[in-house]
Amino acid sequence: MNERAEPAPTVAVVGGGAVGVTAAHDLAARGADVTLYERGELAGGSSGRAAGLLYDAYAEDVEAAVGARALERFRAFDRTLPGFSFTPCPYVIAVREGDADADAVPAMVERMRGHGREVSVVDPDALGERFPSLRTDDLAVAAVAEGAGWTDPPSYVRALADRAAREGVAIETETPVALGPRTESGRELSIGEGEEDGGSGAETRAFDAVVVAAGAHTRSLLADAGVSVPVVPYRVQALVAADAYDGPMVYDATADAYLRPHPDGLLAGDGTEPVPADPDDYRREADDWFRADVATVLRERLDGAAAGGDFDPDASRAWAGLCTATPDGDPLLGPVGATGKTDPALFVAAGWQGHGFMRAPAVGEIVAEGVSASLDGTAFDAPDSPWIGAFDPARFDGDEEFEIAEGMSLSERTENG
Ligand SMILES: Cc1cc2nc3c(=O)[nH]c(=O)nc-3n(C[C@H](O)[C@H](O)[C@H](O)COP(=O)(O)OP(=O)(O)OC[C@H]3O[C@@H](n4cnc5c(N)ncnc54)[C@H](O)[C@@H]3O)c2cc1C
Known part of the structure; x- marks a missing residue:
């Protein structure tokens, strides 16, 4: 090992669902020192209750690209990931x-x-x-x-988590975390306690980057750090x-x-x-x-x-x-901060409107590429930035009031185009 090599960036992923596990796996593959925190067991949130429909038939451009990449990876995992299978079905x-x-x-x-x-x-x-x-x-x-198909969602989470662990990701289950402040050493996490405890737990650790993929808890988790997101x-x-x-x-x-x-x-x-x-x-x-x-x-x-x-x-x-x-039916994917202030060490991946599982392989990959690029100093809107402009969390103030629209409906899919 080269003694002068830069230490690997430390990244915490909060949430052991399909999105968090994929992001953690892909971040480790890109050389990050990754810890995944899950308050309960892996796939204990929405990913363990999902139906497992997988399709890439989207009309809108960005959704079509994300859907296609996700299905491509699901098919590849079917061949290479023990414990996971994709069953083709029109x-x-x-x-x-x-x-x-x-x-x-x-x-x-x-x-x-x-x-x-x-x-x-x-x-x-x-x-x-x-x-x-x-x-x-x-x-x-x-x-x-x-080109569609189905799978058993929790098996994807567990199989990819096994592989992530083999590739060096530290997986901490039964470990709720709360967001702490941003300090000179990075973004702090209070580890081993719920956000309801207000972050006064025994252990605090700073990371170069924190990815919040906490599903339905995303809004409350970020709110405790003064960051408001309209993810309901x-x-x-x-x-x-x-x-x-x-x-x-x-x-x-x-x-x-x-x-x-x-x-x-x-x-x-x-x-x-x-x-x-x-x-x-x-x-x-x-x-x-x-x-x-x-x-x-x-x-x-x-x-x-x-x-x-x-x-x-x-x-x-x-x-x-x-x-x-979310107010426009699109997810929040990228850096977040208190209003008007993007924190270069804090990222969110949430708001899937019923399509989070089938998009997880693509979304986790975007998170890994985006966090790596951001840590290297690439601006969100740089031409070579992997983040997707339409999913930029900064498009919202966070306090928007909106009606919840069913995510699969045809009007939702075609009007978004
Ligand atoms: C009945 C049903 C059917 C569905 N069918 C489909 C489908 O067919 N196709 C599809 O694409 N989507 C489907 N979905 C939606 C899909 O389940 C979600 O979009 C997807 O699972 C989201 O994954 P995630 O990783 O973002 O969130 P989750 O799987 O919810 O993972 C978030 C994790 O974060 C953890 N967490 C929260 N707070 C903390 C904290 N403070 N510290 C540590 N960990 C924390 C939670 O315990 C949870 O495990 C369905 C959902 C349901 C309920």
Whole structure:
């Protein structure tokens, strides 16, 4: 080892979900001395409750690029990451007759195709012929994205964390941290206590950079350091039922519900509650109305001989978890600071509007490249900066008031373009 070599920069990643683990892994691969802090167990937050739908069929340019890179890495991990697998499966977007969103589908598909995605508009009859397990007689239009698939989200987190640990990342689970002040030695963390304790814990450690990937806790964690971000948690729901299903993944845009094959039968979800939720005190069990809604959608969407006919919602394993919304539906990804003052040692990666898991491999990579570049002195808006301007946390004051929009809806996807 060269004695005069610069010491590796120290980076703390707060949050052991898909985003934090990917960022930690990729930062270590770029030579940083990384410690990952997770208040509970790995994948104990939203990543352990996600449905695992993976697709790159986005109309908007930046989202399409991020989605494509994420899927490329998921496929590569399928070959190289023990404990992780990606199951290819077409993704159908279905819009019912009478739904005004049907008119937007051809243009949306055209934009997806413009990004090189294998997506096509399909006539409902042709859809039914290709996928006999689907009922299509009530549909106005559908689109099929071929390059999609699904996985088990917690297995991704654990498998990548194992690899990160082998590559030198110190992984500290059951270790909540709070943000301390910025000092000459870097950004301080109070380690081993919750943010509710106000950062007066026993151990304090300074890092050259701190990445906050704390999911639904991101806002409260940063608030304690005087940094305000408009990242608002809301509740969504999913269930797994034992009914056999081997058809495509389906997003019924009119019903705002999705389903996919699952090793135990089928997984279905949405059940968005578009109101702010308290990440420390939300109902983790699914609501009866959600089970009943899913039962209706499955009966309407699936052929009776498949799962739909005699689906019993009470026989399912159902749960709720949190997603995070932002005023414009785009995430906050990059350096943050108190209003008007970006702190070169503090970064955030949050606000995925229901799409954080499927984007994690790309987002973690951007975090690693961006933090490394920032530590090397590259300005956020420099031409060669890896950060994405549209996701710049500084576009918000942090105290914006806004309505929570369901992240999968077609209007959300097409208007953002
Ligand atoms: C029912 C459901 C279905 C979903 N389906 C999909 C899907 O199909 N596809 C998709 O892309 N997305 C889906 N999502 C969204 C997805 O789960 C999230 O966008 C994604 O998991 C976010 O990952 P993350 O790493 O940012 O956050 P998280 O996985 O929540 O990780 C954040 C971690 O930070 C930790 N933490 C918080 N505060 C502290 C602290 N002070 N100190 C230390 N650690 C702390 C938490 O314990 C948590 O483990 C779904 C979500 C739900 C609830």
